[in-house]
Amino acid sequence: MKPIAGIAAVAGVGVRQYRRGASPLPERGVLIRAIIDACEDAGFDPAQIDGFVSYGDDRNEPVRLMSDLGTRELTWSSQVFGGGGGGIAGAIGQAVGAIATGQAKAVIVFRALVQDNSGRLSAAVMAHHLNGHMMAAGLVAPAQVCAIRAQRMFEHHGVPVSAVEAFVEAAYYHGARNPEAVAYGKDFDLEAYRSARWISEPFRLLDCSRENDGAGALLIVSAEEARDLRKPPVHILGVAQGAAAGWGDLLENDADDQYSTGGFRSVARQLWRQTGLTPADIDVAQVYENFSAQGVASLIDHGFCSYESVGEFCRFENLIAPGGKLPVNTAGGNLAQGFIHGIGMPIEAVRQLRGESANPVPGARTCLLAGGPGAPIVSSAIFGTAETV
Numbered sequence: 001m002k003p004i005a006g007i008a009a010v011a012g013v014g015v016r017q018y019r020r021g022a023s024p025l026p027e028r029g030v031l032i033r034a035i036i037d038a039c040e041d042a043g044f045d046p047a048q049i050d051g052f053v054s055y056g057d058d059r060n061e062p063v064r065l066m067s068d069l070g071t072r073e074l075t076w077s078s079q080v081f082g083g084g085g086g087g088i089a090g091a092i093g094q095a096v097g098a099i100a101t102g103q104a105k106a107v108i109v110f111r112a113l114v115q116d117n118s119g120r121l122s123a124a125v126m127a128h129h130l131n132g133h134m135m136a137a138g139l140v141a142p143a144q145v146c147a148i149r150a151q152r153m154f155e156h157h158g159v160p161v162s163a164v165e166a167f168v169e170a171a172y173y174h175g176a177r178n179p180e181a182v183a184y185g186k187d188f189d190l191e192a193y194r195s196a197r198w199i200s201e202p203f204r205l206l207d208c209s210r211e212n213d214g215a216g217a218l219l220i221v222s223a224e225e226a227r228d229l230r231k232p233p234v235h236i237l238g239v240a241q242g243a244a245a246g247w248g249d250l251l252e253n254d255a256d257d258q259y260s261t262g263g264f265r266s267v268a269r270q271l272w273r274q275t276g277l278t279p280a281d282i283d284v285a286q287v288y289e290n291f292s293a294q295g296v297a298s299l300i301d302h303g304f305c306s307y308e309s310v311g312e313f314c315r316f317e318n319l320i321a322p323g324g325k326l327p328v329n330t331a332g333g334n335l336a337q338g339f340i341h342g343i344g345m346p347i348e349a350v351r352q353l354r355g356e357s358a359n360p361v362p363g364a365r366t367c368l369l370a371g372g373p374g375a376p377i378v379s380s381a382i383f384g385t386a387e388t389v
Contacts, residue, residue, distance in 0.1 A: 009233035013217070016214050021213065031060055051095065051099075086379060109346070165194075170327075238271050243267075282367070290373065304326060
């Protein structure tokens with residue numbers, strides 16, 4: 001497999017985030033602002049953008065963005081299948097492919113979500129997850145589907161609840177120190193977490209990502225061009241996406257003991273093989289957590305720990321910046337930073353490797369991005385500083 005390291009890099013990032021239902025602009029207007037922010041971050045003319053990629057059933061067609069941005073010509077337009085956040089890294093991979101094959105020179109990877117325009121995210125997600133026999137059993141929301149899988153992880157595989165609590169506490173620790181996070185300035189109260197209202201057992205309120213209005217964008221160009229722009233380039237070392245046999249709707253039959261996983265086993269194998277890296281080479285991770293237990297499942301799937309060792313690995317002190325063994329979700333993640341269908345996760349990966357994170361990991365050279373666990377298609381990527389290429 002030919003590695004993609006050295007082909008393309010993230011040159012700029014931009015994000016606009018608001019409380020759900022409180023966006024000052026319609027969805028497309030917020031997205032345009034985020035794209036312009038990403039271009040200003042890079043010192044790049046928005047009119048030179050010639051490609052767009054998204055995921056998760058985003059409704060903003062690139063051709064409708066052209067006039068607002070002054071785009072001269074559109075040469076690439078694509079989206080990753082599936083309504084969940086599993087396609088985030090896959091979208092970045094599509095942008096790299098467009099640049100590698102000469103079909104585009106400057107690609108925006110984006111996601112926008114404003115409730116007054118797109119409605120609640122759960123409806124879009126469940127359009128890809130629900131089937132007749134699930135609905136007949138009363139499973140009508142993402143929390144229910146993921147809750148049953150989490151319960152199996154606890155009861156059948158023996159994952160201790162303490163591992164999930166530490167994962168959540170680390171997210172809120174980082175969010176409390178990030179001025180852009182919804183949890184900024186708020187101390188995490190473990191007893192309040194444990195006594196919060198049930199959403200779907202074993203999930204309580206703070207185990208769940210809660211939607212924000214907003215938009216995020218990453219500007220991806222060739223590695224050569226990125227070196228000449230305003231900010232240090234963050235290189236894309238590898239991307240893998242897909243699903244193992246038996247995933248998707250067939251997962252409910254659990255032919256290969258995948259039911260309680262995040263779905264990343266095959267994708268992680270691709271990623272490590274493609275990059276020549278191992279979990280030990282990763283300095284920091286941004287792990288999409290639609291629900292807390294699924295974030296822990298992603299860490300297991302990627303080989304950072306096993307069902308047997310996760311209790312020891314997922315301890316609070318191991319998961320926080322600056323000195324944890326593997327700092328995770330250093331902006332607060334979907335739980336504590338804010339949730340615009342996960343687009344904040346790759347943006348934090350870039351900021352972390354530039355040294356711009358609110359919770360920096362000194363000397364970090366590599367960052368794993370794991371997309372939405374449990375989605376019909378899942379994907380992961382590894383970002384690196386210039387020294388890693």
